[in-house]
Amino acid sequence: MMDAALERAGEQILAAAKRPSVQVETFFDEPTFTASHVVYDPATRHAAIVDSVLNFDAASGRTSTKGADEIIAYVNRESLMIDWLLETHAHADHLSAAPYLQTKLGGKLAIGREITTVQNVFGKVFNFGTEFARDGSQFDHLFDDGESFAIGEIPAITLHVPGHTPADVAYVIGDAAFVGDTLFMPDYGTARADFPGGDARALYRSIRRLMALPDETRLFLCHDYKAPNRDTYAWETTVGAERKGNVHVHDGIGEDEFVEMRTHRDATLDLPHLILPSVQVNVRGGRLPPPEDNGARYLKLPLDVF
Template sequence: MLKPSVKFFLHELTSTFSYVVWDPETRRAAVIDSVLDYDAHSGQLNTETADELIRFVRDQQLTVEWVLETHAHADHVAGGAYVKRELGGRTGIGQGIRTVQQHFKDVYNLERGFQADGSAFEHLFEDDETFEVGNVEARAIPAPGHTSDHVAYHIGDALFVGDSLFMPDGGTARCDFPGGSARTLYRSIQRLFELPEATRVFVLHDYRPGGRNYANETTVAEQKRNNIHVGGGRSEAAFVKLRTERDATLGLPTLIIPSVQINIRAGQTSPAESNGLRYVKVPLNHTRGFSQTQRDEDVPV
């Protein structure tokens, strides 16, 4: 199996890792989960973090084939549209984005012209669809549970797990967003654990348990043995109990309102209104659209 090269970029404000992964032979690359900077106080967007990634790609003389998202993120603003504009490539996400778009189109009462059909992205990956990054074989593995649209990207010997797994001492991501399910996440992770144990695992977030330094790379073997939520052979029932109880204590991510509205559009803002300005909406006194209202055992899997 070919081993791609991987470079990470950390957005400290949201503890988010973006990745450039490339075939060292052809210099063809994919960008995964890029980030825009957003100031919640002023509503200002800027591209400082994405520009660092873009400079690296240009300095390394890489050709971007794919600009990928693991899901429609709720905790940071995606930079995919900007990265594509600067570097080219096709934007891609899992086919489940349609369901997420429809849900939040209704919550935010988005403009009539917004199409909840995934067409904001250039490619919607089917379950287990294969593709290539240069000469490196890749596969989009469905990994729902955190969200219903979540996919992991297995590129050569590298696995980009998005929000399904954190570092082993961080456990797993929450499952109380619309379409989320702890039971489904457990089953998705067990499928990822079927990959070769030496597979490199790259996480999307690291919240530095105990105040340690940031970390973003582990292996399937380390996750299977040591992940504090699903490692060591923990049962599905035990995981669902642990995850559900923990999720009940969590508040909403700080940037969920601007993030979701932009990210379901592949990192693009809403159309300019008659005064030439673009907006994000803030629903008042409304939370049901943002968190799971069903009990986990009632969610179809």
């Protein structure tokens, strides 16, 4: 069966070679190993921010907008107009700064439509109650698989790539794809698939879908942890490099082999340090819980659940 969305994305990437490329500026948050990207059309200066970070100190419970303010300064310095605040999924390793950025820069906050599945799962985990909407209404827009949009004059397509979570999406903007946690640098591998709703088989199929894009497609990743024998952080690669050299899923690795590897590897991994605060904020679109009657906000800590 033809994958029409993937075919259109491939045509878009090949066509991008005939015009000025989309520009990307990356901001790396080392405490959470997260790469946030500002992607823009150099002709119109219209832009999007992908996977932003709100600084959070778990020991003190304090938040900070230091990293987000660096993005704001860059956007203002470059005279960019923010159309979109894009989330690839509900992150488990950092809090999103998208609502704060939206108050300063505007733009629509968006994520994949399957965020509702994640909201249902974690709404129960955190016992949020009926006051927590599980319909994605915390976001301005929910993207469907294959949905088209644009950054200025540069076309973009959303691809649903579940596996790490049910809601993961990749944004193909011009000749670049922003793939979230689905893939890491070739020398580091792939995302884990053991969170609630994760699925290693779905992850493999999503990765193979991404790897069907043209080899020259630039891939921008959400995380890097510096693979063994590499001393610098990296967050940009290509489809061709991943197909040739990804240590977990290069060409020739079959689905069963990948699932066995991913299942055994995931069983050895600790949970992300910030999973509990991150998820309960990010399923709300990056918004902190509402203040209680004493004016303070509180995050829940479920015991013996994970």
